[in-house]
Amino acid sequence: MSRLEAKKPSFCKSEPLTSERVRATLCVLKGILTSSYGPSGRLKQLHNGLGGCVCTTSQSSALLANLSVTHPILKILTTSMQNHVSCFSDCGLFTAILCCNLIENDQRIGLMPTTVIKLNKHLLSLCTSYLQSEFCGCRILVDFSSTQTLLCLVRSIVTSKPACMLTRQEIDHISALILRAFLLTIPENTKDCLLLGKSIIVPLKGQRVTDSTVLPGILLEISEVQLMKILPIKKSDTFKVALFCASLSGDLSDTGEGTVVVSSGVSLENAVLDQLLNLGGQLVSDHIDLVICQKVVHPSLKQFLSMHRIIAIDRVGAALMEPLSKVTGTQPIGSLGSISPSSYGSVKDLCTEKFGFKHFLHLIPNEATICSLLLCNRNDTAWDELKLTCQTALHVLQLTIKEPSVLLGGGCTETHLAAYIRHKICNEPESILQDDGCTQTELQLLTEAFCSALESVAGSLEHDGGEILTDMKYGHFWSAQPESPSVVDWPDLLSRCGCGLYTSQEELRWSFLKSTRHPFAPQTCLPHEAVGSANNLTLDCFTAKLSGLQVAVETANLILDLSYIIEDKN
């Protein structure tokens, strides 16, 4: 009772966005995010004074998860981005930077929030319908007959994570591995619905990156002592496997709510052990070669099994149970009594292997969609970053299977989209003006704010002080070396646009991204041959980017709509 404490009244602030402090903190956050963006982004070292390891990263997921923000508005922003990242893995920084830019720009023009929100929503729907349309000039349909596009996509993702510390050669190796791992998870013959398998990432730190490899099936790590016990495996066509989810440690199962009275002289332990050994006998008579248990196996049973040349692996954990049951094609056994023969599984081959200093038991399936990606990197932080990158890439590939298109990367989508929106609003503003009741000026101001927010996301890719330009035909993104003379022959200075689709040798006109220019219609309908011939394109995941764009605008709208903050400080 004495713990009862009166609640303190909350703090209530009006018009939170106008406060100088909020603007300053937003600006700092934006600075952190923009400087980490892209392949040449700067790394951040996150260092928690209360413990934990130091994390060197430039990825949004690691960055946002470790940053601790206190202001409610920033909290909204960062949780929104984190939620996006946990859904799509990719495009987190893009979303966060775009959101910050939008808030900043819309604040600067100082229109009524009502109008801003309404118009932002309209502009967003213009963007999404353009990106999804047939004639979109920055979307490529994925051709699944070759791995070219998918490999480009994976390589773009790996390249954009500088904290992995990979060389060009290593990037190529890792990208190929990721793609192979993904392809191994696709089932050979499917009926109506495609159910993808799983790639298990197995850590192997301290090795060279090029030692990484992909193996079908599952790698179970075993200690050297265990390895000694495993006798040379006899050759056979298939190996019978029993997979247990019930504990084989001989502990008594739940005895119910009442009391159990044991007379003296009765040893339940012996009774249970007898039961276990009976089970062992059954396994032997059923010609099992491998026993895997999620929990602990009693040493006596282990001994018994090894005497009968059965390999017993215990404590594999709950996470591996599902892939294991897929690889062996069986249901985990939950009974210590009679086991129906139908619940045994099998693998095609079984062998012990050594990678680096670790020993593994390799289960090779007959036909399964599980593979193991053995991932190596020099040190812990770089390995963590590489693991995140691989997960991102694998997830992006899954998303691409679902929605088979990709967007041009390297900032080209952003500048192209901005050019398209500018042109569209300039030429046909009626559709928006009609149903919203806002003025032409308001619309133009807001379009400018929206487009420049998009463009400055692209601009954030350049960190070395180079010039950023856009061409007046395709609306793509170009960046030039820093400190070039002001009036130059652009075609000589520029080589390729951000995504690598066009070269400067075409007859193009350029303009600085920051400068004002006449709205022009960027060329829509990507020519098919151009895409086919170009290799080494920089590509982005379509689903993630589209959703990122929507989430960024929605979050910005939400933050702009806030009129009060009530902070409960209890």
Place this chain on the structure above:
Amino acid sequence: MKPAARDREGQGFAHPSCIPRLRRRRPEATRLLRPMAAAGSAKVALRVAEVLETIVSCCVGPEGRQVLCTKPTGEVLISRDGGCLLEALHLEHPIARMLVACVSSHLRKTGDGAKTFIIFLCHLLRGLHAVTDKEQDSLISKNIQTHRRHWKNCCQWKFISQALLKFQTQVLDYIMGHYLSKHFLSIFSSSTKERTLCRSSLELLLEAYFCGRVGRNNQKFISQLMCDYFFKCMACESGCEEVFELVDDYFIELNVGVTGLPVSDSRIIAGLVLHRDFSVYCPADGDIRIVIVTETIQPPFSTSGSEFILNSEAQFRTSQFWIMERTKAIMKHLQSQNVKLLLSSVKQPDLVIYYAGLNGISVVECLSSEEVSLIQRVVGLSPFVLPHTSSRYETCNTALMNFCKPLILRSKRYVHLGLIGTCSFIPHCIVLCAPVQGLVEQHKSALHGAFKMLRQLFKDLDLNYMIQASDQNYASSPLTYKNSRESMPLPEIVNGSMQSPYQGTVVENKGKLATTQTYLKVYSNFVVPSVELETHIPRSIPKVTPTDTYQTDETLRYLSLARIVDDSEPFMESNSANSTTENTRIEISCENLQVTEIAGRGSMLAVREKSLEMCTSRGYCFSSIPAGCVLPVGGNFEFLLHYYLLNYAKKCRQSEETMVSVIIANALLGIPQILYKSKKGNCSFPQIYVRTLHAIQTHQPMVSSQTGLESVASKYQLLTSVLQCLTKILTIDLVINIKRQPQEVYDQDSEEEV
């Protein structure tokens, strides 16, 4: 506060435990003791209400903005819900806390109107303040002695609160029933006894509701989603109340929140989604049956309260063997019943899961009791009782299902069941997507509130006013009507300003007499199919015929009939030479004419129902607001009530009653004032006000710049709640601050005997 009170009173209020007693005393007594604070509480309440009003008014109406609330746990909530904001503020001031308590008790009843509550209360207090200030000034000139002045002042408050109470219990209902009811529209689109819900008017209603609840860019989307959801869930028209009830009760189980996706990805999926994964999943097609269990299938060693004595190891082994065999047998039995899914409210042992997997039965464990009861209600399935004898199994209780499969939303797995509803609810789930959890919560609570509101709307609301006060007027109405048939068409019941419009229309109609009929016909074809029109004619005949015969009958039914004829009076009069059948024809068409006029402005269906509903509703809902009564948004209710209250005040005899009516009438305008605050030019508040009042006077349909409908019943309940809260505030004269642990309040019990 405490010592000060003691000094002033000198009556031994030394012990703070007398506070409960003090509060329980009758107001007069306390007021005599403590005149100083009486005026204070109203003033303080006004100050408090004004602060709250500034916060709340930014969230009102379609232009309202959002408020961000943080919780001590670190959660961030986005809200426009008045109740939620008031809770989040953790107000300290006692009057403010009382206010919040009043608001939340109102919300519990209706689920809507917290913001309007505060605004209305604030305006009422402001009005009272202005009135009493004026009177005080006049008092000062007359009376110098301060004590007496305060005493007088007190009496003033007492009178006011009594007048308020009287107003709320007598006048308000009367005005609602007699004047406002003829403006009501209905959400049902049928004239017959079988009510059918009109989709477009439901859409209008929901849109207006969500305008006040969710962010501006999501209003349309969410209201559309809700509308779709409702119509998908409803098996038949008659069962809509059951649907509301079920969805309201089990709302949490019927939606899934997904963060990180844009709001536009929200959707409705058929079937039921359980917020957990399968323990074991076996794909199954065809005839899928489910069974629910509430206990572990594997029999335990011992049950509670019993003792299991183990005498030998062999006994242990046999009992384990028996348990296993029995589990196996039960699962086999379930399989033989074609059961493909086992839903369990408890965690099942590994053994059960294993045997379920072997028998091709999917298992979902750890269902919450709400989920279990929802499934029970939807499919009408009772839990499977485990047979106690091992040999015999009866056919167990199973239900058929369309499908059962895992559903993956944002890499989280759910169980998706295609249940076949046996009641009027077809199970569907809403997947709510938003970038942040706070927004998901906002949409969830808005949707839940909308279902609460609809549930309220579908109930009749009784108005209990005393008829004798107005009996005189109404008793004479048939008579006057009879007279009016012979002479001028204007009965005296319509008082003051009401008179002129009637006369106006009559004159006009006389002029148009020749053209009226054809004119009406054109319009009636336009709106209502002629077939429908035909069917209505015979129904109206008996209604009109008695008007010729009744003389002094004073039952409600006849009163209402008189009113019907009343309304169509201008036309009746103009056609008095015609036969009865023709009269009825015109009566109907006249209603329809009104329809078309309004229909031109876009809310065609909503008003069309009016014409049809009015015919029937007047017959029986005389002293109640019938279910489904709505009014257009944009302050229509407030304007109407304002107008009729002012009229009422004009003919009031008692000064308090007049004053209270005027104050309330003016305070009502506060809400439209805020709604039209940002509008300029033709839509500014004064313009709208003048136009609307003119429209009411001339019996034209009211202008409204916004489309949408709102429930009359909830408005009415809000009004009564605010008035009750106000009387509460006025009757408190002193707030005593106690700086002690709250457990001292237990002294209360002993206090009873004193």
